[in-house]
Amino acid sequence: MDQVKVIEIKKSVFAENEKDADALRSELKSKGVYLLNLMSSPGSGKTTTLIQLINRIKDKVRVAVMEADIDSDVDAVKIKEQTGVQSIQLHTGGMCHLDAEMTRQGLGGLDLEQTDLVILENVGNLVCPAEFDTGSVRNAMILSVPEGTDKPLKYPLMFSVCDLVIVNKIDVMPYFDFDLEKCREYVHMRNPRAELIPICAKTGEGVDAVAEWILREVRNWK
Amino acid sequence: MDQVKVIEIKKSVFAENEKDADALRSELKSKGVYLLNLMSSPGSGKTTTLIQLINRIKDKVRVAVMEADIDSDVDAVKIKEQTGVQSIQLHTGGMCHLDAEMTRQGLGGLDLEQTDLVILENVGNLVCPAEFDTGSVRNAMILSVPEGTDKPLKYPLMFSVCDLVIVNKIDVMPYFDFDLEKCREYVHMRNPRAELIPICAKTGEGVDAVAEWILREVRNWK
Numbered sequence A, B: 001m002d003q004v005k006v007i008e009i010k011k012s013v014f015a016e017n018e019k020d021a022d023a024l025r026s027e028l029k030s031k032g033v034y035l036l037n038l039m040s041s042p043g044s045g046k047t048t049t050l051i052q053l054i055n056r057i058k059d060k061v062r063v064a065v066m067e068a069d070i071d072s073d074v075d076a077v078k079i080k081e082q083t084g085v086q087s088i089q090l091h092t093g094g095m096c097h098l099d100a101e102m103t104r105q106g107l108g109g110l111d112l113e114q115t116d117l118v119i120l121e122n123v124g125n126l127v128c129p130a131e132f133d134t135g136s137v138r139n140a141m142i143l144s145v146p147e148g149t150d151k152p153l154k155y156p157l158m159f160s161v162c163d164l165v166i167v168n169k170i171d172v173m174p175y176f177d178f179d180l181e182k183c184r185e186y187v188h189m190r191n192p193r194a195e196l197i198p199i200c201a202k203t204g205e206g207v208d209a210v211a212e213w214i215l216r217e218v219r220n221w222k
Helices: A017-031 A046-057 A074-083 A100-107 A156-161 A170-175 A180-190 A207-221 B017-031 B046-057 B074-083 B100-107 B156-161 B170-175 B180-190 B207-221
Strands: A005-008 A034-040 A063-069 A086-091 A117-121 A138-144 A164-168 A195-198 B005-008 B034-040 B063-069 B086-091 B117-121 B138-144 B164-168 B195-198
Touching: A017 A034, A017 A100, A034 A046, A034 A207, A046 A063, A046 A074, A046 A117, A046 A207, A063 A074, A063 A100, A074 A086, A086 A100, A100 A117, A138 A156, A156 A180, A164 A180, A164 A207, A170 B170, A180 A195, A195 A207, B017 B034, B017 B100, B034 B046, B034 B207, B046 B063, B046 B074, B046 B117, B046 B207, B063 B074, B063 B100, B074 B086, B086 B100, B100 B117, B138 B156, B156 B180, B164 B180, B164 B207, B180 B195, B195 B207
Parallel strands: A005 A086, A034 A117, A034 A138, A063 A086, A063 A117, A138 A164, A164 A195, B005 B086, B034 B117, B034 B138, B063 B086, B063 B117, B138 B164, B164 B195
Antiparallel strands: none
16 A cells, blocks of 8 residues: 655644635745645545546646545545545544644645645535635535535535535435535525536546636636 | 524533533433434434434433534424424534533523433534533434445544444445445444444334334433
């Protein structure tokens, strides 16, 4: 099995996360590094989605991944083995989210000179990560079909802060009471500008549209 | 649609949650009220499981439910309509967990004289709720098949504090790479005493075993 770098993240000392996030965003802008913050519930398929996505874009942009988890490094290893891009593991030591300073600690473990796009896979949690600006250019989230149509009603802040909602596991739609149009309506109640892209990460269906979204994002931002 | 009581939970003022949780446990013991804390990811099927469970036990114990959510009261309404038992909604106002004092605020909205068993449906989150003792006699959690076998590796504390792990949505096992025996092994790495019960809340399969577990619990505790 591949070895990956594991970084033990320390609690932030900065009280003003918003200012710190803005500062980090400027630093990254000056280095030409686009940061995407990807959030979701546990088990929504973030890592599988990332593998499919990265293999579609890695010839066009230089991608690196930071996998935040309370424990274990299985995700970072998988990403490295199945895409070959830079991949590091961040251990939050029980902390339920990342803020800008914690994200900065993680970025210190990457070679940013060789990177155009960093994707941060945040801790699996629909509550806390939504409250902390990581310094990313955009927030995206994955909602998987088995979780149900009503999640934007129950976790309003998460859906308010995300510009992209990837609806994963659409292959099992027939086995769940999931209403895609209703979901779209609820997502737009929280953020009218949010884009919704249905995919099946297992088969790769729909992932091309996610790849186009992120490539367009990085291009327009440069 | 039924109306349910909604309680806006305030942030706790007590610094020492563990002491407070012990105090609440004693108070409830003296009143003969058993408190079960039920946790899970968003969308694991907590409410559907509760409806199936309550309809199997409500003639044997007097049940009341507290539904904690950041927003919305859809779950408490569903429980009331489909089981007829006391059901109230707790709004956490963005907070990602309940501690003992917050639980006490919720209990104030129930008629405890008429109650043997209170089930607290905690906020959908595998991280923060595990860190706070609510004053419950036992913690239980629901892991749904689509979330994946590896969750006890990624969310160790949650599985360490739970004495019952309900594995829900076993009807869709053929469509997911879920290994029940591997899952049992991982769960027991975290808590060797934990009981694991596979169910399908949608059809009711396996829920009798959960009903037996909770009835035995309440009986032995009295």
